[in-house]
Amino acid sequence: MFLFLTLERFSSSPQMEEVRATTAWVAAHSSHVTVDSSGIEKVAETMKDSIPKVEWDFEGIHYFDNGPLTVQYLLVLDTLNFCFWPDKDLNYDHLAMGLKAALQNDECAFDADRLQNYTGPQLRELVKWPRPLPLEDERIRLIHEVGFELERSFDGKASNLVESCSKSAVKLVALITRHFPGFRDHTVYKGHQVFLYKRAQIFAADLWGAFKGQEYGEFNDIGSITIFADYIVPAVLHQLGVLRYSSALATIIETNSEIVSGSEEEVELRACSVYAVEKMRELISKKSGKQVLSVELDLWLWSFGIQCPYLQHHRTLSIYY
Numbered sequence: 004m005f006l007f008l009t010l011e012r013f014s015s016s017p018q019m020e021e022v023r024a025t026t027a028w029v030a031a032h033s034s035h036v037t038v039d040s041s042g043i044e045k046v047a048e049t050m051k052d053s054i055p056k057v058e059w060d061f062e063g064i065h066y067f068d069n070g071p072l073t074v075q076y077l078l079v080l081d082t083l084n085f086c087f088w089p090d091k092d093l094n095y096d097h098l099a100m101g102l103k104a105a106l107q108n109d110e111c112a113f114d115a116d117r118l119q120n121y122t123g124p125q126l127r128e129l130v131k132w133p134r135p136l137p138l139e140d141e142r143i144r145l146i147h148e149v150g151f152e153l154e155r156s157f158d159g160k161a162s163n164l165v166e167s168c169s170k171s172a173v174k175l176v177a178l179i180t181r182h183f184p185g186f187r188d189h190t191v192y193k194g195h196q197v198f199l200y201k202r203a204q205i206f207a208a209d210l211w212g213a214f215k216g217q218e219y220g221e222f223n224d225i226g227s228i229t230i231f232a233d234y235i236v237p238a239v240l241h242q243l244g245v246l247r248y249s250s251a252l253a254t255i256i257e258t259n260s261e262i263v264s265g266s267e268e269e270v271e272l273r274a275c276s277v278y279a280v281e282k283m284r285e286l287i288s289k290k291s292g293k294q295v296l297s298v299e300l301d302l303w304l305w306s307f308g309i310q311c312p313y314l315q316h317h318r319t320l321s322i323y324y
C-alpha cells in the first residue's frame with residue numbers, strides 16, 4: 004500500500020512545472036543576467052507570421068531504424084550529450100556520428116552488458132576520437148550507470164522504459180531521473196532548489212523528433228517540455244538581445260574564462276534562458292493564434308547557434324549539458 008501511494012505520487016509529479024516555476028524564481032532574483040522583455044517582443048514580432056520549422060536531424064548525423072535500437076541509441080547519446088567545448092575540435096556531431104557508426108558496425112554495441120563494461124579508450128574508439136574525451140571518467144561512470152539500471156529494471160532495453168510511460172513525456176522525465184541519478188540536473192540557487200533536467204528532457208524531445216511524434220515518439224504532453232539549457236541557447240538569446248549580462252559576466256564570457264558549475268552566474272544563464280523562451284513561446288502563441296512548442300523554439304535557436312562560427316558561449320565543466 005505504501006509503495007503504491009509513493010509511486011502514484013511520483014508518477015503524477017509535475018516535474019516540468021517545477022522547471023518552469025523554479026527557473027522563473029531565478030529570473031526574478033537574478034544578479035548577473037537580465038531577461039529583456041523588449042528583446043522577447045522583437046523576436047516574437049518577427050516570428051509570429053512564420054514560425055520557423057527546423058527538421059530534427061537537419062544535420063543528417065543520427066542513427067535511425069524506426070525501431071527499439073533507435074531508442075537505445077538515443078538514450079546512449081543523451082547519456083553522453085554534454086560538455087564538448089574543452090576540446091576545441093570536438094562537437095556534438097562527432098558523438099552522434101561515432102555512435103551511429105558503432106551501431107551500424109555492431110548492433111549489440113549498446114547492449115546493457117556492453118554498456119557496463121566500456122573503458123575510456125574503448126569509448127574514444129567508438130566515437131573515433133584520437134585523445135581523451137572531456138570529462139571522460141564521468142562519461143564512463145554514466146554509461147555504466149545506464150547499462151546497469153537498464154539491465155536491472157528494464158530487461159536491458161530503453162524501449163521498455165519508454166513504453167512504460169503511456170505516451171507521457173513528463174512521465175518519461177520522471178522515470179529517467181528516478182532511475183538514473185546522472186540525469187538529475189538540479190541545483191541550489193540563493194537557497195532555493197532549481198530544476199533544469201536538460202538531458203532527460205532532450206531524450207524525450209529526441210524521441211519525438213526522430214519518430215516524428217509517432218510510435219516511440221508519441222507523447223500527448225510534448226508541450227510540457229521546456230527548452231534544454233545548454234551552453235549554446237543562452238549565447239543565442241544574448242545575441243538576439245533577449246538576455247543581457249552584467250559587465251563582469253560579459254567579460255568572463257568574452258575572455259573564455261571558466262564559470263564554476265553551480266555558481267550564481269551559471270544557474271542564471273541556464274534558468275533565465277528557460278524562462279525567457281517560455282515567455283517567448285507564450286507571446287508568439289498569442290500573436291500568431293497558434294500553439295508553439297518550446298521544443299520547436301529550442302531546435303530553431305540551437306540550430307541557429309551552431310551555425311554561428313564566432314558564437315561566444317559560457318564555459319562550465321558540467322555533466323548536465
Ligand SMILES: Nc1nc2c(c(CN[C@H]3C=C[C@H](O)[C@@H]3O)cn2[C@@H]2O[C@H](COP(=O)(O)O)[C@@H](O)[C@H]2O)c(=O)[nH]1
Nearest residue numbers: 059060061084085087088094095231233234236305324
Ligand atoms: N538546447 C539544445 N542543446 C543541444 C541540442 C543538441 C542536439 N540535438 C539534436 C536534436 C535535433 C538535432 O538534429 C540535433 O542533432 C545538442 N545540444 C547541446 O549543445 C552543446 C553542444 O554544442 P557544440 O559543442 O557546438 O557541439 C552541448 O551542450 C549539447 O548538449 C539541442 O537540440 N538543443
